[in-house]
Amino acid sequence: MEKRANNLTKGITNFILSTLIIPLFLFSAHGIAQETDFEEGKQYILGGLTVTGLQSYNEQTVKSYTGLRVGQPIKVPGDEISAVIKKLWNLDLFSNVEMFYTKIEDNRIFLELNITERPxxxxxxxxxxxxxxxxxxxxxxxxxxxxxxxxxxxxxxxxxxxxxxxxxxxxxxxxxxxxxxxxxxxxxxxxxxxxxKGDKVKIKSINFVGNEKLSNKRLKKSLKNTKKKKFYRFWKKSKYISADFEEDLSNLVDTYAERGYRDARVLSDTFVKLDEKNIELTIKVEEGDKYYFGEINFVGNSVYTDRQLSQVLGIKKGDTYNGVLLKERIADDSKPDAEDLTNLYQNNGYLFSSINPVEVSAVNDTIDFEIRIIEGKETFLDHVTVSGNDKTNDHVIFREIRTRPGQKYSKQNIVRTIRELGQLGFFDAEQIVPDIINPDPNAGTVDVNYSLVESGSSQIELQGGFGGGGFIGTLGLSFSNFSLKNIFNKEAYKPVPMGDGQTFALRLQASRTFRVYSLNFSEPWLGGKKPVRFNLSLSRTQQFATGYNQNGRLDVDKSRGFAITGVSAGLAKRVQWPDDFFTLSHSLSYQLYDFNDYNSGLFNFGNGSSNSLSYTFGISRSSQGPSRIFPLSGSNFELTAKFTPPYSLFSGKDYKQLRQDVDDTTRRLFEIGEPGSAEEQLEFNQLRGELEELEEERFKLLEYYKIKFKGDWYTRIVDKLVLRTNAEFGFLGAYNHDIGDVPFERFYVGGDGLGNFTLDGRDVVQLRGYENQSLTPYITNAITGNLEQDGGTIYNKFSLEMRYPLTLKPSASIYALSFLEAGNAFNNFNDYNPFELKRSAGVGLRIFMPAFGLLGIDFGYGFDTDARPGSVGPSGWQTHFIIGQQF
Structure with missing residues (x-):
């Protein structure tokens, strides 16, 4: 049947206009046997509702959503229909909604809802x-x-x-x-x-109009992100970016304000499109007059004297007016720990203080100020809470927090807490948020909640590769948030007991030629009341004798070899002086070096043993942060001194004669060289055996002292671009020169710096751009007559490293770097020259994933010749893979 439009449309016109929705509401009656007139505004009984036009939606679902029920009274047109149409339009699922009436029987009306679905x-x-x-x-x-x-x-x-x-x-x-x-x-x-996208539009020229006091060069320099196109410009791009340009216009005004021109302003800025690739910028400025600071008076202060506030403000009468400096000395928003007036009050409990500089007089070129201070009520911490720690126990967090209930509010303590929590390594340092909640100016109380996001704190190392004549396998497990007290609690294994901040690490490495076992445990708060770190370490290293058979294959003789068994224990305590970034450490260690028919270039005896009992004292200061993985600021200094007992002072041995016998025997071995006759061979073997016995006696009880220094500085250049400056120095000395320097504990310089497998307590020092340990001095072995690495007794190293993060997400922290390095190792102090350095430069990438630790790669170019015999020319390009190294 054909639909007829009727005057019901008129009744909903107001709804269409009022909602700004313009669907077509067409109410019509089908032709029926006996025509019934529609009465506008009359109340009917809903006799039925059908939905047409649906393609993907269920009709019953749409009916239910309209809220219309058969048998309900309904006014046509009326609010019910208007509400239904509006409700359907708001879903934004339909491009058209129309309502029709199809017939009227007695007092009942039948409606049709026609819908056009959006694609x-x-x-x-x-x-x-x-x-x-x-x-x-x-x-x-x-x-x-x-x-x-x-x-x-x-x-x-x-x-x-x-x-x-x-x-x-x-x-x-x-x-x-x-x-x-x-x-x-x-x-x-x-x-x-x-x-x-079209071509990048670059800035061909930047013009200034109206500037007389400041030069074009000075003004262009103030535009930090908007630069003129030049062929040599790489770091700062010359693209025109509107947001950056608007920021630079503010910088331009600040440049004037820093030089006394407080009324300077930008009158207009325009750019002319020269072609599809180039534009020209024109900036018109009004400079105004130059001003100076006059009287600066403080009003409303009672906690601090005018003199104390003046010292922090650092601005005197007669100084050139500097609006930017004045703002920073009142409140420097760029530095949470800045030395400004606002932090002076907030670090001493006055959270609700406000400080406003007000110009009270401007006569000629002099401006007088009042620094108006509302100190507010002294504020104390009411509640201190943490949230987001699902694995780490509360006591591990609270012992690092510098804010306690009942203490005065201190912004400085909150900033320090953020650093300490970030240094734990259990949380994402980028997402540590101190929420200031429930501030009550009348009561003088406030609550602080530290919102945390936990990151992975366990690492697994599983490696396999070929080297040293065979397959090398490594299995390492490190848990840096371990809980020893729950080790027998089955429910705590998820997958291991966690949450008490302890460190437990187990590492196994093996091949055909060597085996390494190590176990480390660390408790950062021994006893749970003071920050006293306890460390315990056990290790066992075995190196087997090797040789090549007639077929050129490597033979391994496990009945001959060299082993080191070691144990060490230490305590490290945070101290309050000179400041609470300092730590004093003490450790006692013992190593047994055991030789069994094993000759190496490191030692002049192949049978017997050496014993090393040593005490190490260390002083360190670590203020780097906030993140342990990617520090933005601060420094890290470490000075250690390692000593053994001076056995030769009370042993009663004539070490002078012993050294003379060693030198005489060595000299005779060199005179014989390659034995020619049977008599020479017999004498050579006899002298060799004597030398081994003498050397074993000389080094039965090792005595030495070892001094090391390492310093790292982190300087934030801009945004998160960070410069790491590093300096290192090490010296191995002897108490008794008749005994000489021990063949252990030496410094090996060059390469990636990885020293996971070391036989003799050596320090492996990174210097990229050179092959591993290739800068280590060589000597002639008295027994074999070969040139072999002896290890340096003194070294120094310097490096500059520019870092920039690509991402610092909890799942993976990635940063790129470039570096300049220089360093060297020397046989003795007489040969030492701090300026005789091997130089290198390069780039690299670091990836830190909580489950796997630090991974990285460096490409370094060595500019000098390394220490290996026969080396000529520069070392050239070297590739270094970094696994598990310190940050």
Whole structure:
């Protein structure tokens, strides 16, 4: 039957206008046997409701959503119908909603709801960008499969992409979006986005108008992010980016304000498009007059005297007016721990204080100020809480927190707490947030909650590779948030007992030629009341004798070899003087060096043993932070002194004669050289045996002292670009020169610095751009006559490393770096020259994943010749892989 329009449409006109929705409401009656007139505004009984036009939605679902029920009274037109239509439009699922009446019987009305569904998005194809960028675009614009396609969706997507590329310097960027029906589904469409970024628009010239007091060069320098195009400019780009330019205009005004021109302003800024790739910027300024500070009076202060406040402010009468400096000395927003007036009050309990500089007089070129202070009530901490720690126990966190209930509020203590929690390594340092809650100015109380996000604190090392004549396997487990007290609690194994901040590490490494076992345990708060760290370490290293058979294959004789068994225990305590960043440490260690028919270039005896009992004292200061993985500021200094007992003072042995016998025997061995006759061979073997016995007697009880210094400084250049400056020095000395320097504990310089497998207590020092340990001095072995590495007794090293993070997410922290390094090792102090350095430069990348520790790669170029015999010319390019090294 044919539908007829009737005057019911008039009744909903007001609704259409009031909601700004313009659907077509057409109420009509079908032809029926006996026509019934529709009465506008009359109340009917709803006799039935049908829904037409649906493609993907269920009719009953739509009926239920309208809220209309058969048999209910309904006014036509009326509020019920208007509300239904508005409700459906608000879903943004339909492009058209129409309501009809189909018939009227007695007092009953039958309605039809006709709906046109919006198409659903299926696939999105993006042209004009790199494939790896397509996923980011789809995610940023929320173009998910199944999303309803609307006019606003298309318009918003187009505007977003055009603005995105304009912000990147593509001022000519254009985006076109088209949709097409997809026949594989019901009412679905595909979307095609065509991006034409055009050429990057660069700044060909920057002109200033109206500047007389400051030069063009000075003003251009103040534009930090907006630079003129030059062929040599790499670090600062010359693209025109609107947001950066607006920020630079503020910097321009600040440049004037720093030099006394407080009234300076930018009158206009325009750019002229020279061609598709270049624009010209013109900035018109009004400089105004130069001003000076006059009288500066403090009003409202009672906690601090005028003199104390003046010292912190650091501005005197007659100084050139500097609005930027004045603002920073009142409150420096760029530094949470800045020495300004606001922090002076907030570090002493006055959270609710406010400080405002007010100009009270401006006569000629002099401006008088009042620093008006409202100190507020002294504020105390009421509650201190933590949240987000699912694994780490509360007591581990609270012992590092510098804020306690009942203490005066101190911003300085909050900043320090953030650093200490970040240094634990259990939480994402970037997401530690101190929430100041429930501030009560009348009561003078406030609550602090530290919101934390836990990161992985356990690491696994599983490696395999070939080297040293065979396969090398490594298994390492490190748990840095271990709980020893729960080791027998089955429920605590998730997968191991965690939460008490202890460290437990087990490492196994083995090949055909060697084996290494080590176990380490550390408790940072021995006894639980004071920050006294206890360390215990056990290790066992075995090196087997090797040789090559007639077929050129490596033979391993496990009945002959060299082993080190070691144990060490130490205590380290944080101290309060000179400040509480200092730590004093003490450790006692014992190593047994055991030889069994094993000759090496390191030692002149192949049978017997050496014993080393040593005490190490250390002083360190660590203020780097806030993150342990990527420090932004602070420093780390460490000075250690390792001593053994001076056995020769009370042993009664004539070490002078012993040394003379060693030298005489060595000299005779060199005179014989390669034995020619049977008599010479017999004498050579006899002298060799004597030398081994003499050397074993000389080094039966090792005596030495070893001094090491290492310093790291972290300087934030801009944003998160950080300069790490490093200096290192080490010296191995002897009490008794007749005994000489021990063959152990030497310094080996060069390469990646990895020293996981070491036989003799050596220090392996990183110096990239050279092969591993290739800068270590060589000597002639008295027994074999070969040139072999002896290890240095003194070294120094300096490095500069520029770092920038690519991401600092909990799942993976990645940063790139470039470096300059120089260092060297020497046989003795007489040969030492601190300026005779081996230089290198290069770039690298570091990746820290909680489960695997630190991974990295460096490409370094060595500018000098290494210490290996026969080496000529520069070392050249070297590639270094970093696994598990310190940050």
């Amino acid at each position: 659903t998005l299926n696939n999105v194809i993006v042209y004009g960008v790199k494939k790896r960028k397509v996923e980011d675009i789809i995610e940023d614009t929320d173009l998910k499969k199944g999303k309803k396609i609307t006019e606003s969706l298309i318009a918003n997507t187009k505007n977003y992409l055009q603005n995105k590329y304009k912000k990147q310097g593509f001022l000519n960027a254009k985006v076109a979006i088209a949709t097409s029906t997809d026949t594989t589904g019901t009412n679905v469409q595909n979307m095609v986005i065509n991006v034409n």
